[in-house]
Amino acid sequence: MKVGLFIPCYVDQFYPDVAISTLELLEKFDVDVEYPMNQTCCGQPMANSGYEIYGKGSADLFNKNFSKYEIIVSPSGSCALHAKEHILANGGPKIYELCEFLTDVLQIGAIDSSFPYKVGLHASCHGLRGLRLAKPSEIVGPDFNKPLSLLEKVKDIEVVALERKDECCGFGGTFAVFEEAVSVSMGNDRIEDHRSHGVEIITAADMSCLMHLEGLLSRQKSPIKVMHIAEILNGNFPKTNVNNDLK
Amino acid sequence: MKPITTHAQAAEEFLKDGERSHWHDDTLWHVRTKRDTAAQKLPEWEQLRTLASQIKDHVLSNLDTLLIQFEENAIKNGIEVLWAKDAQEHNNHIYRILQENQVKKLVKSKSILTEECGLNHFLEDKGYDVVDTDLGERIIQFNKQVPSHIVMPAIHLKKKEIGEIFHQHLGTEEGADDPKYLTEAARQHLRQKFVQAHAAITGVNFGIAETGGFVVCTNEGNADMGTHLADIHIACMGIEKLIPRAADLGVYLRLLARSATGQSITNYTSHFHRPRKDKKMYLILVDNGRTDQLGREDFRNSLKCIRCGACMNTCPIYRRSSGFSYHATVPGPIGSILSPGMDLKKHSTLPFASTLCGSCSDVCPVKINIHEQLYKWRQVITKEGPAQNSKKWAMRFGGKVMSKPRLFDFMGKMARKSLSISPRGMVYNGLNVWGKQRDLPDAPNDSFKDWYRKNRKNGK
Numbered sequence: 001m002k003v004g005l006f007i008p009c010y011v012d013q014f015y016p017d018v019a020i021s022t023l024e025l026l027e028k029f030d031v032d033v034e035y036p037m038n039q040t041c042c043g044q045p046m047a048n049s050g051y052e053i054y055g056k057g058s059a060d061l062f063n064k065n066f067s068k069y070e071i072i073v074s075p076s077g078s079c080a081l082h083a084k085e086h087i088l089a090n091g092g093p094k095i096y097e098l099c100e101f102l103t104d105v106l107q108i109g110a111i112d113s114s115f116p117y118k119v120g121l122h123a124s125c126h127g128l129r130g131l132r133l134a135k136p137s138e139i140v141g142p143d144f145n146k147p148l149s150l151l152e153k154v155k156d157i158e159v160v161a162l163e164r165k166d167e168c169c170g171f172g173g174t175f176a177v178f179e180e181a182v183s184v185s186m187g188n189d190r191i192e193d194h195r196s197h198g199v200e201i202i203t204a205a206d207m208s209c210l211m212h213l214e215g216l217l218s219r220q221k222s223p224i225k226v227m228h229i230a231e232i233l234n235g236n237f238p239k240t241n242v243n244n245d246l247k
Numbered sequence: 248m249k250p251i252t253t254h255a256q257a258a259e260e261f262l263k264d265g266e267r268s269h270w271h272d273d274t275l276w277h278v279r280t281k282r283d284t285a286a287q288k289l290p291e292w293e294q295l296r297t298l299a300s301q302i303k304d305h306v307l308s309n310l311d312t313l314l315i316q317f318e319e320n321a322i323k324n325g326i327e328v329l330w331a332k333d334a335q336e337h338n339n340h341i342y343r344i345l346q347e348n349q350v351k352k353l354v355k356s357k358s359i360l361t362e363e364c365g366l367n368h369f370l371e372d373k374g375y376d377v378v379d380t381d382l383g384e385r386i387i388q389f390n391k392q393v394p395s396h397i398v399m400p401a402i403h404l405k406k407k408e409i410g411e412i413f414h415q416h417l418g419t420e421e422g423a424d425d426p427k428y429l430t431e432a433a434r435q436h437l438r439q440k441f442v443q444a445h446a447a448i449t450g451v452n453f454g455i456a457e458t459g460g461f462v463v464c465t466n467e468g469n470a471d472m473g474t475h476l477a478d479i480h481i482a483c484m485g486i487e488k489l490i491p492r493a494a495d496l497g498v499y500l501r502l503l504a505r506s507a508t509g510q511s512i513t514n515y516t517s518h519f520h521r522p523r524k525d526k527k528m529y530l531i532l533v534d535n536g537r538t539d540q541l542g543r544e545d546f547r548n549s550l551k552c553i554r555c556g557a558c559m560n561t562c563p564i565y566r567r568s569s570g571f572s573y574h575a576t577v578p579g580p581i582g583s584i585l586s587p588g589m590d591l592k593k594h595s596t597l598p599f600a601s602t603l604c605g606s607c608s609d610v611c612p613v614k615i616n617i618h619e620q621l622y623k624w625r626q627v628i629t630k631e632g633p634a635q636n637s638k639k640w641a642m643r644f645g646g647k648v649m650s651k652p653r654l655f656d657f658m659g660k661m662a663r664k665s666l667s668i669s670p671r672g673m674v675y676n677g678l679n680v681w682g683k684q685r686d687l688p689d690a691p692n693d694s695f696k697d698w699y700r701k702n703r704k705n706g707k
Contacts, residue, residue, distance in 0.1 A: 009649065012695045013659040014688040017530035023703075035699050041649040048603060050625030051642040057650025136281060138561065138609035142293035165277070168563045172602025177680045178638075179600060181259035184684045185268065185567050186602075203434035215685030 003033045004069035009041035009051045015207050021234035022075040029106055036065040036194045044082040049174045059087045069093045073101045075230050077127020077205050097131055099205050106148035113235030116156040120199035123166035124206035137166050147205050149231055160197045164182045202226045254600040258568035272566040279560040281509025299498050300614035301603035303551035306489050313489050316615040320459025324521040331533045334364035337623050340531050347480055350445040356470035357381040358450025359397050360483050363576045378440045382433055382468040389416040395570030398507045398556035447473030451484035457492045460520035464513040471517050481529045486537050487550040502612035506555040540588045545623045549584045551613040564600050580607035584620040595632040599625035663690035
């Protein structure tokens with residue numbers, strides 16, 4: 001089984017460590033993974049802004065790059081969902097977000113990493129409600145949470161319960177700019193939920209939410225840091241010191 | 248012409264008062280959690296939602312024949328049935344009924360349809376005093392406002408503000424804001440209006456094709472008191488409010504109140520079948536754009552809505568921008584997929600007032616795919632709506648770059664380079680909306696692609 005790795009455009013450019021962690025993590029589980037060099041973007045930024053038509057070029061490119069694989073894995077629920085619904089809807093490879101690939105396809109047992117921090121898990125909406133990575137709070141039924149089940153395999157980690165466990169952070173692609181006031185207000189409310197529960201590291205299966213929250217945290221000079229779930233599962237530690245006064 | 252206020256502008260204004268916006272958010276979130284508690288008590292909740300959605304699918308596919316069946320049975324029962332193709336016809340029907348029956352005073356229980364049709368203004372212009380008898384609606388009527396929420400019309404007002412409004416209009420003690428005291432004052436005031444009314448207008452929650460009867464749900468019993476005391480009952484119903492059989496009603500009644508407020512059922516669920524002896528009952532069936540919406544394949548199932556308001560309570564944008572920011576009769580997520588069908592230009596910013604988080608679709612008791620329809624309206628608006636040239640060019644440019652890998656790599660490198668060498672003041676200028684309250688991510692030297700080329704088999 002050869003797996004094609006799809007790295008979202010902004011992760012490629014601004015968060016290479018997230019992509020490296022994803023790759024290393026997959027390699028640790030002996031996945032035969034390769035990264036097609038001509039990839040760019042799934043086209044979601046254009047499509048969600050109402051310009052599906054201008055996302056067509058990247059959708060075609062996506063197909064060209066990935067049609068030879070049976071399986072595509074991406075460290076983003078949002079991009080995976082977009083590709084699934086708008087590029088691969090009529091067949092082609094099966095695309096998985098990283099966490100669901102680890103839990104559903106590889107069905108991994110143990111994870112050999114330790115992360116001695118208080119972690120808040122942000123439930124990114126497209127992964128949650130689009131790919132059903134966990135049971136959304138609106139839905140009635142048996143509880144499950146794939147990203148959480150993976151974090152629970154990490155040693156020394158403390159995953160903190162939040163007040164609103166799956167409210168949107170307010171990123172929403174170009175929403176973050178065109179509805180700046182609401183977007184920032186939503187992000188700040190999410191941060192407050194994490195802060196008031198003593199979270200040191202906010203993690204998620206989507207870097208876009210974290211980029212938005214990180215932008216707010218950094219401007220506010222908050223000691224809270226963000227890390228993609230792939231980094232934690234891969235055994236990375238925070239790059240800068242976190243505020244251990246809380247401990 | 249007054250410029251159209253965008254949702255974003257109105258929301259920004261609302262958010263300036265941080266204390267109020269947080270209070271508004273918390274208040275509605277509380278209703279959402281009550282809904283969750285109620286829904287979780289029914290293990291069959293998801294089955295009910297599916298069933299409710301399927302029954303409405305059937306209704307929408309057979310609306311023509313079901314409406315005729317409904318009309319026939321209603322007429323057999325002695326109800327006078329009228330059809331209105333738009334708001335104007337609806338209002339004219341009511342005016343004519345009032346004239347013919349020499350009605351002087353009338354009361355009205357909650358009906359979002361009459362809001363949609365602008366009935367109050369229409370009748371006030373003709374010299375009628377329309378008294379809304381739903382407590383929340385009476386409050387905003389005193390305050391010369393429209394509902395900010397379809398189930399809780401005065402949810403934007405705090406207790407203290409309601410006390411002030413009552414002090415002005417009902418002569419309650421200045422500064423008094425005890426809900427029990429204020430409700431009693433409203434009760435006494437409304438009792439007078441009920442007793443004097445010749446006609447009572449109500450909405451309709453469910454029309455039942457099989458029986459020709461209809462059901463009105465309220466928590467205050469004001470629809471019942473109005474219709475029982477008045478000689479004339481005028482019920483206004485959107486044509487999509489139909490269900491096929493009385494047996495289907497239970498599905499919706501179990502979902503409606505739980506979704507709306509977390510109650511297991513509304514306090515009053517009143518079944519109307521025929522006028523009482525020597526009294527009159529009118530039923531106005533209103534289209535007002537509904538058949539147009541039915542004809543839009545992508546948007547037709549927005550007509551399944553039973554007006555529970557759960558999508559508003561769950562929507563993180565609605566909670567932080569309030570109903571008024573939508574400038575539409577039905578605000579929030581469901582309003583944002585209904586309103587563009589009524590007036591695309593006026594409501595063109597509404598489908599963008601969402602992160603597409605999908606909570607609205609998951610909370611919806613009739614499983615309307617609200618967030619997917621928001622996405623689809625966006626595609627329509629960029630083609631047929633008001634021009635947004637800068638956005639269009641940006642997206643076109645972005646699309647171009649993303650379709651050419653080498654151009655993308657080059658542009659990415661340039662962007663990272665310029666971000667890392669530019670002084671902060673240059674990066675965070677007035678044009679950088681992202682950067683008003685947020686920092687940009689650090690720009691690394693190498694992209695992942697650069698790293699991969701160096702570290703994995705020379706980029707296999």
